[in-house]
Each structure stands twice: as structure tokens, then as C-alpha cells.
Amino acid sequence: MEITQRVEGAVTVVQPDGRIDTEAAEQLDQVLQTALTEGHSRIVVDMSKVEYISSAGLRSLAAVLVRCRDEGGDMKLAALNERVTRVFKIIGFDLLMSVTDTPETAIADFSTGAASEP
Amino acid sequence: MPDELRAEATIENVRRISDFVRDKGRRLGLPDDVLFDIDLAVEEASTNIVRHAYEPGQEGDIQVRIEAVDGDIRITLTDWGQPFEADAAYLAVDVPVEVRAEGGMGVLLIHKLMDEVTRITAAAPGGSNELTMVKHIGR
Numbered sequence A: 001m002e003i004t005q006r007v008e009g010a011v012t013v014v015q016p017d018g019r020i021d022t023e024a025a026e027q028l029d030q031v032l033q034t035a036l037t038e039g040h041s042r043i044v045v046d047m048s049k050v051e052y053i054s055s056a057g058l059r060s061l062a063a064v065l066v067r068c069r070d071e072g073g074d075m076k077l078a079a080l081n082e083r084v085t086r087v088f089k090i091i092g093f094d095l096l097m098s099v100t101d102t103p104e105t106a107i108a109d110f111s112t113g114a115a116s117e118p
Numbered sequence B: 001m002p003d004e005l006r007a008e009a010t011i012e013n014v015r016r017i018s019d020f021v022r023d024k025g026r027r028l029g030l031p032d033d034v035l036f037d038i039d040l041a042v043e044e045a046s047t048n049i050v051r052h053a054y055e056p057g058q059e060g061d062i063q064v065r066i067e068a069v070d071g072d073i074r075i076t077l078t079d080w081g082q083p084f085e086a087d088a089a090y091l092a093v094d095v096p097v098e099v100r101a102e103g104g105m106g107v108l109l110i111h112k113l114m115d116e117v118t119r120i121t122a123a124a125p126g127g128s129n130e131l132t133m134v135k136h137i138g139r
Helices: A022-037 A054-071 A082-091 A103-112 B011-027 B031-055 B104-114
Strands: A002-008 A011-018 A042-046 A050-053 A074-078 A099-100 B003-008 B062-069 B074-078 B116-119 B129-136
Touching: A002 A022, A002 A074, A011 A022, A011 B074, A022 A042, A022 A054, A022 B011, A042 A103, A050 A074, A050 A082, A050 B003, A050 B031, A054 A074, A054 B031, A054 B104, A074 A103, A074 B116, A082 B104, A099 A103, B003 B011, B011 B031, B011 B062, B031 B062, B031 B074, B031 B129
Parallel strands: A011 A042, A011 A050, A042 A074, A074 A099
Antiparallel strands: A002 A011, B003 B062, B062 B074, B074 B129, B116 B129
16 A cells, blocks of 8 residues: 655645555554654544555554544544545544544644544 | 355455455445445454464464355355354443454444344364355345
8 A cells, every 4th residue: 555644834644545454554554653753743644545444444543543642742534435434433433533524624723723532 | 156265364365355355246246335345344354363263373264255145245254263252242332432442343343334244153173163244235
């Protein structure tokens, strides 16, 4: 899976491209954990190119979210497709983390200090 | 006519099983939404078998069988390891999401995405455990 990463001000935007299955989840986890280790605790995950996610990916996102908040930051997700949104709702992840329609909104939420939980 | 694939129970082969099921589903002309649900349920169930059915270092197989029966899609996953009997524990509705994230998300997804989930566990060690998942199509 291709994962791109860019920095916008104080926010790191990570964009995975493709299916986040068990194997790809390990790759995504590495990228996110490395960003955290490098001091980037304000993270937006742009999900616009993610067509599929399984529980391994969800587990990684939950762990990264906790670590971001422990370090005074947060992680926000953006642009989930309908099927991924349904998976999030089944597990209750829509209550755990902020989900916005676009990455730009998520980035803006960081600068305005919008509440971390919906 | 059912299609079957049997492979060693490894994480690498979970992707192979997923590809096999998606390919068969496409050939059956399944709608994308149905394909997504089946795909995810199969990955979750296969991953659970790979991680929990066999002891560390113990080799074992996983088999997937997919067939269209009377307007249903029926998928059976078979292993020859330790039976998995904990579905109920993971399906409680009042589990906080933080706890759910620690384990049990896969089982919950399987039950929510598929219409029928049945387990037949081995009567004796070394026997086969079968997980059958059914998705109703067009009802």
C-alpha cells in the first residue's frame, strides 16, 4: 500500500492509498508511530483513497489516537467512504475519534482548537 | 459448484484467501456492497484462525469454501486447530469502544456483516472446526 505524508503547519497529514488489510495495517502503523516518535502528535489521516479497512487497521488507529492524546495532540480522520464509515459505526469508532468530510476541515479544526471528540 | 482453497494458516495466506473470495464473488456477479461485507468477514475470520487456532510454532491449514446456494452466498472456513468458542463474549452491546479495540472487533464485524454465522467445533483434538457464514442476496 502506498502511504504519502505531508506537513501542513503544525499538522501531519497521512494519506494511505488502497486496502488497509491486516498486512497493510502494519505498514500504516509504522508510518503513524514513526511520525509520533518524531514529535508529530497532531495527525490527520486522509482516508479518501481507502476503499477497505479491517480490524487490524482499526486497532492501529485506536492505539495511535491514544498516543497522540497522551502527548498533547490528537488524531482526526477525514473523507471516509460510505462502507468504511459503516465499519466505523459498527465498532463505535465514530464516537471515539473526530471524523470530518475533508482533510482541510480536520486541519482547520486543529488550528481553531475544535473539540477532539465529536 | 463450490470453489475451495486450502493453504497453510499464515498471515500471508490471509491475503490469498481474500483475493480468492473476491475473485469468486466477482465471477458470481455479487454487488460491491455484498462483496465488501463478505471480503471483510472472511479476512477477520481467517485472521482469527491464523492467530488463535494453532499454537505458536504449530503448523496447520486453513480452508475456504464459497458457494452460491438458493440465493445465498455460503462461505465455510475450516481449520484443524483449537476450537474458537468465544463469540458470545465479544458480542455484548455494552462494551466500551476502547475495550473493544483491544480485541473482539473482528468477531463483532463478522456477526454484523453476515446474516448467519454458525460454528461446528471438533469433537476431538485434530478434528475440523467449521465456521459457516451466510449472506442473503436479493431478499
